Structures are given as C-alpha cells and as structure tokens.
Amino acid sequence: xxxxxxxxxxxxxxxxxxxxxxxxxxxxxxxxxxxxxxxxxxxxxxxxxxxxxxxxxxxxxxxxxxxxxxxxxxxxxxxxxxxxxxxxxxxxxxxxxxxxxxxxxxxxxxxxxxxxxxxxxxxxxxxxxxxxxxxxxxxxxxxxxxxxxxxxxxxxxxxxxxxxxxxxxxxxxxxxxxxxxxxxxxxxxxxxxxxxxxxxxxxxxxxxxxxxxxxxxxxxxxxxxxxxxxxxxxxxxxxxxxxxxxxxxxxxxxxxxx
Numbered sequence: 001x002x003x004x005x006x007x008x009x010x011x012x013x014x015x016x017x018x019x020x021x022x023x024x025x026x027x028x029x030x031x032x033x034x035x036x037x038x039x040x041x042x043x044x045x046x047x048x049x050x051x052x053x054x055x056x057x058x059x060x061x062x063x064x065x066x067x068x069x070x071x072x073x074x075x076x077x078x079x080x081x082x083x084x085x086x087x088x089x090x091x092x093x094x095x096x097x098x099x100x101x102x103x104x105x106x107x108x109x110x111x112x113x114x115x116x117x118x119x120x121x122x123x124x125x126x127x128x129x130x131x132x133x134x135x136x137x138x139x140x141x142x143x144x145x146x147x148x149x150x151x152x153x154x155x156x157x158x159x160x161x162x163x164x165x166x167x168x169x170x171x172x173x174x175x176x177x178x179x180x181x182x183x184x185x186x187x188x189x190x191x192x193x194x195x196x197x198x199x200x201x202x203x204x205x206x207x208x209x210x211x212x213x214x215x216x217x218x219x220x221x222x223x224x225x226x227x228x229x230x231x232x233x234x235x236x237x238x239x240x241x242x243x244x245x246x247x248x249x250x251x252x253x254x255x256x257x258x
Contacts, residue, residue: 001025001095001256003175006248007219008032008238010060011042017239019046020250026051026092030219030236031058031101031179036065040074043082052092053082056099058179058219059125067146068132085177087161094172094258098165100158102178102218103151106199108187115199116148123200125151148200155180155203166212173214173256181218182206183234185227206230214256224248 004022007030011017015038027047033039039061047053062070074084083090085099106115120126129146162176181187181202191198201220209216209232216232222240224247226233237252238245 001093001173001258002253003028003215003256004251004253005030005217005235005237006239006250006252007179007236008058008222008240009042010034010239010241012038012060014242015042021048022251022253024051024253026095026097027053028097028175028177028217029053029055030177030217030238031056032060032219032238033058034060035063036061036070036074037077040078040082044077044079047079047082049079049081051081052090053079054090054097054099054177055082055084056177056179057084057086057101059101059129062129062146063124064128066130066132066143067150068130087158089165091172095256096170096172096174097177098162098174099177100161101154102158102180102182102203103155104180104200104203105152105155105159106148108184108199108202108204109194109196111196112199115196116152118196119148119200122197125200159205159208162208166208170212172258174212175256176213176216177218178216179219181221181236182208182216183227183229185229186218186221186223186225186234186236188221188223209234215254217254224252 002024003026004024011034106112182205209230213232239248
C-alpha cells in the first residue's frame with residue numbers, strides 16, 4: 001500500500017497552495033493543514049474523492065476556536081472519504097490506522113512543571129485556543145483559555161487508548177498518525193538540547209514502538225525526517241511556513257507491505 005504523508009501546510013497563510021496527487025492508495029495529513037475552518041475547507045476542495053483521506057487535528061486547528069467543539073464541527077462538514085481521527089481507528093485493505101492529535105506529557109527532559117509554565121507563558125496554544133469548563137460548586141458552564149493541564153489530560157487519554165489498541169490482536173500492518181512527535185529524537189538540534197519548550201512538541205513514546213507499529217507518522221515539527229526506532233519507521237514530512245523546509249516533498253509517500 002502506498003500512503004502519502006504531509007503536514008503543517010498552514011494554508012491559513014498560503015491559501016493558494018494545492019495538493020499534489022502522487023497516485024497513492026491513502027492520503028494522510030498529520031495535522032496543521034490550517035486553522036478551522038480553513039483546514040477542512042481546503043481538504044474538501046483539494047484532497048481526492050476516490051480514496052481514504054486520513055487526518056488528525058493539530059494545535060493550529062484550534063486557534064481562534066473552541067478546542068472542545070472544533071473536531072465535532074470539522075466532522076460535520078468533512079467529505080465522506082475524509083476521516084478526522086481522535087483516539088479512533090480506521091481499517092482499509094488490511095492496514096490499521098490509529099490517529100489522534102496526541103499533545104505531550106511535558107516530561108521529555110524530566111522537568112514537567114517548568115515545561116508547563118514555559119508553555120503557558122510563551123506558546124500561542126495557550127493564548128489562542130478556548131475550552132469549555134464548568135464550576136463544580138455551582139454547575140455553571142463557561143468558556144476559558146486552554147491550559148497545559150488540559151492538553152496533558154488529553155495526552156494521557158490518547159496514550160492509554162493507544163496502549164490498548166496496540167496489544168489487540170491485529171494481523172495486518174499498523175500505522176499510527178499523530179500531530180505531536182513520539183520521541184525526543186524527532187527534535188532538531190537547532191532548538192537546543194534542554195529547551196523546556198521542546199517538551200510541548202514531543203514525548204518519549206519509544207516503548208510503544210516495535211513489532212506492533214510499522215509506521216508512526218507525525219507533524220508539528222517543521223521538518224522532513226525519517227527515523228528508525230525499535231523497528232518502527234518514524235516519519236515527518238512537514239511543509240511549514242513558506243520556504244521554511246526546503247526538504248519538504250509534496251509527493252512524498254511511504255510503502256507498507258500487506
């Protein structure tokens with residue numbers, strides 16, 4: 001099976017960008033195609049209609065939106081062959097795709113509290129995204145700005161879900177698709193070895209790789225990178241902002257043996 005992989009197209013800044021159809025069997029977008037609703041509108045207009053299009057939302061999908069409801073809004077208007085996964089699976093011709101945004105545990109360097117403080121202070125994720133909440137004492141519902149504790153909770157839920165799925169008996173190949181990176185090895189050296197902000201981009205999930213995961217596709221890091229970790233191909237093909245990633249390949253594809 002031939003699978004295309006792109007991410008971080010950021011069509012909110014480059015709406016004229018066009019999808020390049022490399023004639024693959026399955027199309028994967030690993031998050032941050034754009035902000036909602038630009039993201040799903042672009043995918044509906046540009047992605048092919050005749051094969052599965054598998055997507056996960058990225059952090060930018062939620063910018064200027066309510067993170068608690070944006071996925072529901074996307075799914076309502078997505079074409080029938082466009083599948084946005086959040087702790088969900090889809091099987092196609094013997095290949096299992098497991099998808100989620102993932103977020104991170106902020107623990108990649110061991111100092112979770114500092115990483116959460118730095119993320120809340122400096123990252124747009126925690127300034128430009130809203131979430132629904134309620135007062136436990138009064139029952140009053142309200143909307144507030146998203147906090148690292150919110151994404152940490154989602155991360156834990158996704159990791160628990162993935163662990164359960166990966167121990168299930170499945171005969172064919174498994175492809176995991178997340179927006180956030182599953183290993184510290186995905187972090188480019190230019191961002192520093194101990195930069196606390198890096199902990200909002202990747203988590204160490206290498207223990208989940210191996211014979212039960214053939215390919216782990218990710219985005220978020222604006223890079224083109226192919227790693228082999230514990231027998232799993234860990235791959236990113238992110239476009240990033242205009243001319244940011246010269247190695248980006250709009251026709252990039254991965255082959256999975258059935």
